Amino acid sequence: KQEVTQIPAALSVPEGENLVLNCSFTDSAIYNLQWFRQDPGKGLTSLLLIQSSQREQTSGRLNASLDKSSGRSTLYIAASQPGDSATYLCAVRQVDYGQNFVFGPGTRLSVLP
């Protein structure tokens, strides 16, 4: 059974810092991995989607990498801003268990002004 973990569970940084969020998964047979942000009381906003054949994706200050063989993905946020404060979730789309997504528990990020 696929399990997705995220480290750290919570992170607090001063504005302007570069930071890395980690996502690990136990079964490397995945179609893709997607990073989301969730603001309190809101739905999920898609940030980046990495297909299993890709190594990384970039969007603005965000860069996500994927190492499928080791079951890891990282989300790099450059020059963090208070508006980046949210919970960041990763999710993997599996090959063997249909078309469902397995989510990690999320990393709660606070960027202090």
Add this chain to the structure above:
Amino acid sequence: GAGVSQTPSNKVTEKGKYVELRCDPISGHTALYWYRQSLGQGPEFLIYFQGTGAADDSGLPNDRFFAVRPEGSVSTLKIQRTERGDSAVYLCASSLSGNNEQFFGPGTRLTVL
């Protein structure tokens, strides 16, 4: 509409009652997903539709839960004989097809008293 919409945004019901939650996906998206999210956790997959049919319903917790998508667009998640443990935020997502980026709605917060 521009994004995925869900109604109602909040639903309070009494134990034992029947509830229906509605999801309007992005126009043209053939894939639709339902998830359930408890406080402090990542979303948990419930069911995935490709067109009108349920391609994967392995996440439905028991036979009190049922979902339909009769015309391949709007979907309704139905919960019979609600229990207090059903209280959660129910999220809907859609994607262009099964392996594409998922876009989430704002969710329906269900509270069972």
